[in-house]
Amino acid sequence: MNPTGYPQGHALLIGVANYQKVSGLPDAILNDVNDVAATLASPKCCAYAPANVVTLLDADATRAAVLKGLDELAARAGPDDTACVFFSGHGAVVGNDSALVTVDSDLADFENTSIGSSELAAALARIKAKRVLVFIDACHAGGAAISKSLTDGKGHEFKTGYTQNTFAKLAVGSGRALMASCRADEVSAVFTNARNSVFTTVLLEGLRGAADKSASGLIKVFDLFNYISEEVPKLIPDNQHPIFKADDLEGNFAVALSQGGKKSPYSPETTGTAREADPWSVLEKVLVELYPFGPKDQEVWSRAGGDLSRLQFHPTGQAAWHAALRTLKQGGGGRNINFGSLLKTAQEDFSNHPQLAMLQAP
Incomplete structure (x- = not known):
């Protein structure tokens, strides 16, 4: 036991x-x-x-x-x-x-x-x-x-x-x-x-x-x-x-x-704290905020080296970002895109954003 x-x-x-x-x-x-x-x-x-x-x-x-x-x-x-x-x-x-x-x-x-x-x-x-x-x-x-x-x-x-x-x-x-x-x-x-x-x-x-x-x-x-x-x-x-x-x-x-x-960090009351230590979760939250229409918004995915044709259509920007980052985490989404290139592109667009400035690739 x-x-x-x-x-x-x-x-x-x-x-x-x-x-x-x-x-x-x-x-x-x-x-x-x-x-x-x-x-x-x-x-x-x-x-x-x-x-x-x-x-x-x-x-x-x-x-x-x-x-x-x-x-x-x-x-x-x-x-x-x-x-x-x-x-x-x-x-x-x-x-x-x-x-x-x-x-x-x-x-x-x-x-x-x-x-x-x-x-x-x-x-x-x-x-x-x-x-x-x-x-x-x-x-x-x-x-x-x-x-x-x-x-x-x-x-x-x-x-x-x-x-x-x-x-x-x-x-x-x-x-x-x-x-x-x-x-x-x-x-x-x-x-x-x-x-x-x-x-x-x-x-x-x-x-x-x-x-x-x-x-x-x-x-x-x-x-x-x-x-x-x-x-x-x-x-x-x-x-x-x-x-x-x-x-x-x-x-x-x-x-x-x-x-x-122990108590899971994925519980609703801790979602906004412990889970945000995960760089992917932080990046997803920020991207939903800055590019509300999803990866196609301001062509951010393409400019980061991605291929939009590799992503599936989703009715909301939040759902689209969630699925796109999951795909990226698995090595999909385009040959030339990765966490670092997507982060760099967002940092160039929003150079004064505090969370982007502190975020580093895992």
Whole structure:
């Protein structure tokens, strides 16, 4: 039991970018796993015991190793604990079902070298923790559309992704829930040169406190998904919609501590103080004030090196700035724009503005 009264959290995080026999994925996938692991284990965030957070990356994420990792998770997670499983990598559609593609999966012998949904669901069912949450970030598109087929150059081919049937199967059971990065017919976006996928970027924000809007000191499952489902479409309007599945979920259970169990700086009464220490939040507030019509106002985005065609239309300036800065933070919005160039352009326009004068690039 955590000193705050929250039961132990356990996690198995799996990421594959460099496959042995099928096409690879952006390196952001590996960052996703490492960053989620660090956030879960941080005493200032989710406060899981570091020994309870296990990662399997690339060569270590074989079929045998993943199944062993799930068995070990089931062995160490007690009934009163919380267990999280995170997978970032390829999925493959097999009829009306789908399978998790491990680093050593061979399309020529796919049934025996991948992890089918029934086998994966059975492994999850062996976890006796009362709270089990599965995250799947798959069907990645790195900067541009990628092939929706998984091939090995030898005539074997599968459609990438996961079916709704698989998602439902993995969420079966009391206290079980699943969050996936996108719908079955969508792709999970990764902006060029971004550290994380869009889904995992927002997930990390939520786990670091943004999802605890009531300042309860806990990250709760419904609150986390509500945050993710609201924020991801702001970055990828109309193109990516996270999904949530739960078969028998009675309450809004706690996934982890928020801010180590302390009051969240994202609570309404502190939004104007602690959160403003974040340079991105300060810049957004100032830009909304100075350029109320959004990034197109006075051509500030273009003059800073950005490309307006890379941004989505929003009906208000505030919404447009919020989405534009999220996109910029992920490496999007134009090849030649960054936090520094946008700040410099605004400083040139408003040289006497006190907050702009004090602001520095993160």
